[in-house]
Amino acid sequence: MAARPEPTHHRSRQRASLGCLWAMAVALLCACEAKSSAPSSQARSAQTTPDRLPEEQRPSETATAFGLSLPRGMRLTGQFSDSAYFMGRVELARVVEHLRPHLEAERIEVKPGYTAFENAKLKGDTSDKRLRVGISAEGPGTQVFVQNVTPPPAPRGLSEAEIWRRAGRNPDGTPLDQNQLY
Numbered sequence: 001m002a003a004r005p006e007p008t009h010h011r012s013r014q015r016a017s018l019g020c021l022w023a024m025a026v027a028l029l030c031a032c033e034a035k036s037s038a039p040s041s042q043a044r045s046a047q048t049t050p051d052r053l054p055e056e057q058r059p060s061e062t063a064t065a066f067g068l069s070l071p072r073g074m075r076l077t078g079q080f081s082d083s084a085y086f087m088g089r090v091e092l093a094r095v096v097e098h099l100r101p102h103l104e105a106e107r108i109e110v111k112p113g114y115t116a117f118e119n120a121k122l123k124g125d126t127s128d129k130r131l132r133v134g135i136s137a138e139g140p141g142t143q144v145f146v147q148n149v150t151p152p153p154a155p156r157g158l159s160e161a162e163i164w165r166r167a168g169r170n171p172d173g174t175p176l177d178q179n180q181l182y
Contacts, residue, residue, distance in 0.1 A: 065146040066131055067122055071098040074144060083147040092137045095144060099133060113137040119149065 063070045065084040074088035074095070088095075096115050105120035117133040134145040155163070164171050168180065 066129065066148050067125065068099070068102060068131065068133070068146060070144060071095055074142075083145065086144040086146075087138065087141060088144075089141040092135060092142045095135050095142050099135070099144075103131070103133065105133075 062072050063074050063076055063086055065076075065086070070086055071088075071090055071094060073090045074086040076084060077087045078085035092113065092115070099117070102123055103117050103120040104123055105117040107118040109116040109118065113136060115135045117131070120131045120133055122129065122131070128150060129148065130150045132145075132147045132149045134147075136143050136145075155166070158166075161171055165176065168176050170176060
């Protein structure tokens with residue numbers, strides 16, 4: 001008995017499978033060539049693009065609070081209208097050394113693990129802005145607290161009675177509201 005010929009639908013499946021295998025092989029070969037022709041990461045980093053500044057022209061990455069620049073490595077962790085908190089893995093002594101030349105303080109308090117500049121003014125600043133700067137060792141790093149302690153301007157053009165009334169007092173010093181005795 002003669003061998004039966006294979007049905008034609010099996011042959012068409014074999015041809016389709018063989019065609020898919022060839023297409024995948026060609027795609028892999030093209031992908032390998034494309035990877036080898038791509039520039040290396042070192043060559044890419046050496047290229048400069050017109051929309052990027054060179055390293056020496058980039059602005060400093062130091063944080064600032066109320067005009068006071070902090071040393072590199074300090075990051076803002078909290079900000080309010082009159083204060084800001086910074087943390088960083090920078091030694092306490094290095095932070096103090098960085099801030100001391102920038103501040104003129106009425107009083108400097110130094111304790112182990114803590115330094116404070118009280119009622120400090122920024123050197124070269126012509127405004128009346130006053131700051132309180134607290135620097136403390138926190139775990140492996142340092143925390144810096146900067147607070148704007150500038151007093152509000154004194155009211156002008158008010159009568160003596162109006163000044164007392166705004167303070168909540170009568171001209172003799174007694175409270176306007178007797179329920180507010182203290």
